[in-house]
Amino acid sequence: MATQPKERRDWRQEVTDTIVDMMERGVAPWQKPWDDKAAARALQMPHNGVTGRPYTGGNALYLMAKGSALGYDDPRWMTYNQAQEKGWQVRKGEKGTQVEFWQFDRVEKVKGDDGKWREERVKLDPPMQRLYTVFNAQQMDGVPAIQPPKREEWQINETAERILKNSGASIRHEGTAAYYSPGSDSITMPPKSSFPSEVDYYGTALHELGHWTGHESRLNRDGITKFDYFGSTQYAKEELRAEMASVFMQAEIGLPHDTERHASYLDGWLETLKKDKNELFRAARDASKISDYVMELDREKELSNEQAQQLQQGREDAQELQPNDVPPRGTPAYAAKLRQSIQDRNATGDYHVLHAQVREQMGDSVNFGRLASDEPIKGKVIAETEHSIALEIAPGQAVALYKMDLKALPKPGQQVSIGAPSEQGREVALDRMIEQAHEKTQARHGEYNSTALRPDESQALMQGAEQWEVQKQAEKLNPADKAKLMAKSNTQTAQAATKKQELDSAPREKAYIENIKDHAAIAAVARDGKTVALPELNAVAYVDKVSGDLTLKAPTAAALQALQEKTVTPDTVVVNSTPTKADSMSFDNSTGDAAGLAADALRRMGAEPQNIEKVMGLTMTPEQRQAKLKESVEILQYDAKELLGNNAKTHTAQTAEGNYKGPIVGQTAYHVMQQVSATQTVAHDKSTFNGQVPQPGQHVQVKYDQGRATAAQVAQTKARPKEKAMER
Secondary structure, eight states: OOOOOOOOOOHHHHHHHHHHHHHHTTOSGGGOOOOOHHHHHHOOOOEETTTOOBOOHHHHHHHHHHHHHHTOOOOEEEOHHHHHHTTOEEOTTOOOEEEEEEEEEEEEEEEOTTSOEEEEEEEEEEEEEEEEEEEEGGGEESOOOOOOOOOOHHHHHHHHHHHHHHHTOEEEEOSSOOEEETTTTEEEEOOGGGSSSHHHHHHHHHHHHHHHTTSTTTTOOHHHHTOOOTTSHHHHHHHHHHHHHHHHHHHHHOOOOOOTTHHHHHHHHHHHHHHOTTHHHHHHHHHHHHHHHHHHTTOOOEEOHHHHHHSOSSEEEOOOOOTTOOOOSOOHHHHHHHHSOGGGTTSSOHHHHHHHHHHHHHOTTOEEEEEOSOOOEEEEEEEEOSSEEEEEEETTEEEEEEGGGOSSOOOTTOEEEEOOOOHHHHHHHHHHHHHHHHHHHHHHTTTOOGGGOOHHHHHHHHTOHHHHHHHHHHTTSOHHHHHHHHHHHHHHHHHHHHHHHHHHHSOOOBOOGGGTTTSOOEEOEEETTEEEOOTTTSSEEEEOTTTOOEEEEOOOHHHHHHHHTTOOOTTSOOOSSOTTSTTOEEEEOTTSOEEEEOHHHHHHTTOOGGGOOOBTTBOOOHHHHHHHHHHHHHHHHHHHHHHHOTTOEEEEOOTTTOEEEEEEEEEOSSEEEEEOSSSEEEEEEGGGBSSSOOOTTOEEEEEEETTEEEEEEOOOSSOOOTTOOEEO
16 A cells, blocks of 8 residues: 655745734734833844854744743754764754755765866756754754843933934934834934834834835835725735844844734735735745844944854755845945936945945855954955945855955955955055046046035035045045045145146136137026035136146135126126026136126137036037036946846937836936836936926836927826835
8 A cells, every 4th residue: 555645745835824823913023012121132033053144034033032031032043063063962752843945056076178077166047945953052052041131211212312323214303103204215203202212212213114125225125115095905014024124123123012003904815825825925025134134224233254164064044935036135225316417326335335246246145244264365346336346256256355454455256365465555555545536636627527415525625625635535444544535535635736836836828708719707606595606616717828737726705706796807708697507607807807608609719609508617519518428328328227126228319209207216417317118218317308307216207399498397106195104
């Protein structure tokens, strides 16, 4: 008689049933009230007691639930063999808890064309599910006692405040309810004084920040982007994710979370989980992403080389697998790029950009972190950003290194052996940073539109554009290197000022107004009705008639006053315009005063406006403008790939009779970029618009008629109620 085949165990269904039972009894991890705030501050994420690696997603949730049900207050879990290797003994009769891992690839030996065997990473399709049995440290003898984290309330508050500030989220304090509004992408909080304590306030604020991460420019989560109405299934799913994330964040930094509203969501959660065993894992996966995203706003996780070598290879904690599942591209750095002008994008978020590049090459299962030790290390350079490189040191493992620590910069693809950083290497890197700052400042003369500057940026430029650039780079360094960099910069600035003074005192020909066709004048920037002088840029222009070199000299106080008071002198062209208009330009005359010169004056002098392109006050020929437009489109093409993936395409608009609809997702000094499909974007020349140029975040329809564009805001395809918000 044939034996019946053993029925395959459905681990996910078992986990879901366990969590549902705990929810019905009110004892799930996110339902625990934690009245004892000291105990709440001591809560930690489950992690492997040998490698130190935290569990995430469904594994983290299940181990927290099992630990709570069995009365364990130790977050360390490990396999039997790992315990044995440490000399720890699992007590007889103890039952383990199973966790799920997915293996996405494996290392195999292959024979190359040269006949030599080598190891290569082979992708598994489909990925392989593996179940491992782990035991809690409290089920063992010989395990050293664990010291719970000492989290003072003031430290928790300080960390949370830093996270909120770094997020850049719009937070209003009014009313009595806390909620996130998807339509306005803003958080509303009651006044801090309305909460029992500051830690309660921050616990609520970070919960709402969890909802905020779902915006399409960040983690792009359906619960936010497809929000329909309160009480819906979609709404309940989003709240479940936010509640789980609150528990994970509590374990990270000790913040409590509010459990009062659970009853209103419970029925919806239970119904959803009972229908689909995988929903729990999707929710846990999203909760881990929420928690990771929010925590990354506070610090960059470091991973020591010694610890990295111990991590398991090629495996990822249990998460719901989806086709082509890649890490979200909506990082803080990218969101900032959409909000800020091009000149300061990527000033922050260097680590996030590098991490995204590494995951694209090595998969979402890669173990990645900063190299915390000074030990020599070997590997292959696989990614590079402005300030860092990524080194693949083993299959499934990569580390980030600061360029500051390297004597010479290796190129992506090179196999390198890197020793401990040296003082000589740091000095070379500091000098190169100053050179890059100078190069960037010079490039911006022809790349950036001064009218796009924010007031704080204008102020920074008034203090010296090059020093501002150096200061931005210095903020990313440790205190000692920061001091060295600023000292070097100040010395070079002083030397440059001395040389400039010598040049300015030498006799030379002035560039008079009649030379406007051939030589640049300097733009006056209007801001809130006031003319803002940019010393490095808004200056008197001199030209050497032999060499054609153009030099700039800061305007006199009298010149600026004349410009602001709209005064003119007999030596200037008299025009009927105000110098505070953005399209006005200031020019030197023989007396050193300044005057406004409008388009009609240019025409009287034979210089048609379309042939004079004003960018930071410098003129460009049509050929130069075309080169800048081409460069601008190339920048947008790069941004499109970062936003939509490597298959994204960017083309310029058909100005004869083009008609395009979609959101504005980026811009440069010359173009705005509009997304018109899942992988297609269109670059619109800003100078072709009649009226106001659409801004990033607006959903518009752009129509062309004989080369001129008109933009009209339209309702988004996925309409959302205007007055509705995602409430706690």
